[in-house]
Amino acid sequence: MGTSINPHSLLICGESGAGKSMSLYNMRDRTDVLYLNCEGGKPLPFKNQFKNKVINDPEDILTMLEFLADSENKNPFNFIVIDTISFMMDMYETIHVLPARDTQKMWGQYAQFFKRLINESSKVDSFFIMLGHLDRQLDEEAGMYRTSVPVKGALAKKGLEAYFTTVINVSKETVKDLKKSDNNMLNISEDDEELGFKHVFQTRTTKKTMGDRIRSPMGMWKKEELFIDNDLASVIKRLIQYYED
Numbered sequence: 001m002g003t004s005i006n007p008h009s010l011l012i013c014g015e016s017g018a019g020k021s022m023s024l025y026n027m028r029d030r031t032d033v034l035y036l037n038c039e040g041g042k043p044l045p046f047k048n049q050f051k052n053k054v055i056n057d058p059e060d061i062l063t064m065l066e067f068l069a070d071s072e073n074k075n076p077f078n079f080i081v082i083d084t085i086s087f088m089m090d091m092y093e094t095i096h097v098l099p100a101r102d103t104q105k106m107w108g109q110y111a112q113f114f115k116r117l118i119n120e121s122s123k124v125d126s127f128f129i130m131l132g133h134l135d136r137q138l139d140e141e142a143g144m145y146r147t148s149v150p151v152k153g154a155l156a157k158k159g160l161e162a163y164f165t166t167v168i169n170v171s172k173e174t175v176k177d178l179k180k181s182d183n184n185m186l187n188i189s190e191d192d193e194e195l196g197f198k199h200v201f202q203t204r205t206t207k208k209t210m211g212d213r214i215r216s217p218m219g220m221w222k223k224e225e226l227f228i229d230n231d232l233a234s235v236i237k238r239l240i241q242y243y244e245d
Contacts, residue, residue, distance in 0.1 A: 009121060009128035010239065011085075011161060012201075012232070013149055013213075014170030019199035019230045020131045021045055021083065023170065026233040034077040034126075036061060038088040051077070058092045058113060062120055069123040079236075080126045085160065086133040089114065089151050111155040118163045127236060132160065134169070139211065146211035161213040166239060169202045169214050170230055178227055185228040200227040201235065217242060 014020045021044050027033060028048040035050040038058070044050075055061060061082070068075045082088060092113055100106040121128050132149035139146050147169070149160045161167045174197050175188055192198040203221045205212050220242050228234070 008126075008239070008243070009130065009164060010166040010168065010235065011130050011132060011149075011164040012168055012170060013132045013134045013147070013161075015134050015136070018134075018170040018172065020170050022199070023201070023230040023232045024048075024081065024129075026231050027079070030079070032076060032078040034064075034080045036064075036080065036082045038082065038084060038091060040087075050081075055088065055091070057095055058088050058117075059096075061088070062113075062116060065117075065120040065124050068126070069120065075125055077126050079129060080121075080124070081129045081131070083131045084133055085114075085130045086149055086151075089155075093152065107153040110153050114151075114155060114160065114163070127240075129232060129236075130164075142211070144211045147209075148213055159213060161215065165215070165217055166220070167213055167215045168235065169209075169212055171200060171202045171227075172197050173200055173227055181224050181226065183224045183226075183228065185225055185234060187229055199230050201230045202227055 012020055012023060024033075024044065025046055028046055028050075031049045031051070033048075033050040035044070035048075035052045036055050037052060038055045041054045053064075065080075067073055068077070089110070092110055096113075097103060097106040097110050134147045135150040136145050136147045138144075150156075151160055175192055176196075178186060178188060178198060178200070186200065188198060202209070202212075202214060203216060203225055205214050206226065220238065
């Protein structure tokens with residue numbers, strides 16, 4: 001049985017402090033966001049109206065999604081955020097794999113858990129936003145850095161990114177370089193000017209980032225929209241428009 005990929009979902013990747021959580025800022029007043037905190041209850045860096053749920057066992061996420069997918073239950077959430085899938089998978093390993101007598105069997109369950117999560121998300125009438133930490137490794141043979149959301153076992157060979165149609169990286173770029181593009185999805189503030197850099201979303205790979213796993217549906221982004229504001233609200237709007245047009 002194959003894994004169903006939810007087109008109304010996206011993966012936001014970035015190193016620690018890159019601005020993954022802050023990308024949710026313009027959604028802060030929405031009450032239809034279910035925020036699943038997999039990082040021990042660490043609060044978001046801004047006040048919000050989200051329905052916050054601290055996750056202590058990743059299997060609880062599947063239980064919630066199964067409940068929301070049931071047509072007899074009302075789903076009040078238009079958006080579901082998992083922050084972060086990196087900590088979620090680490091938690092699964094700690095709780096379910098390492099204590100098991102048959103660890104080989106449980107490593108198989110580790111990979112199946114994520115596939116079950118993706119399948120169940122496709123049954124829920126919500127937009128899914130998953131945040132993930134990036135690991136950067138030097139590929140000496142290819143002469144480039146490769147980035148990915150770190151996972152273990154068989155799941156690492158394919159990579160979590162393969163289960164998403166849209167993967168966007170968060171990066172820090174200099175204002176000088178950003179000013180070279182004429183792009184109405186990129187706004188440089190006075191604070192950005194003063195700092196000399198800006199946290200942005202990168203929508204496609206470049207010669208400098210050939211080892212990244214950024215991806216999106218063909219034609220979703222214009223050529224000049226390589227870097228855009230790290231604003232999830234505008235990305236979701238574009239993604240929904242793409243599939244509805």
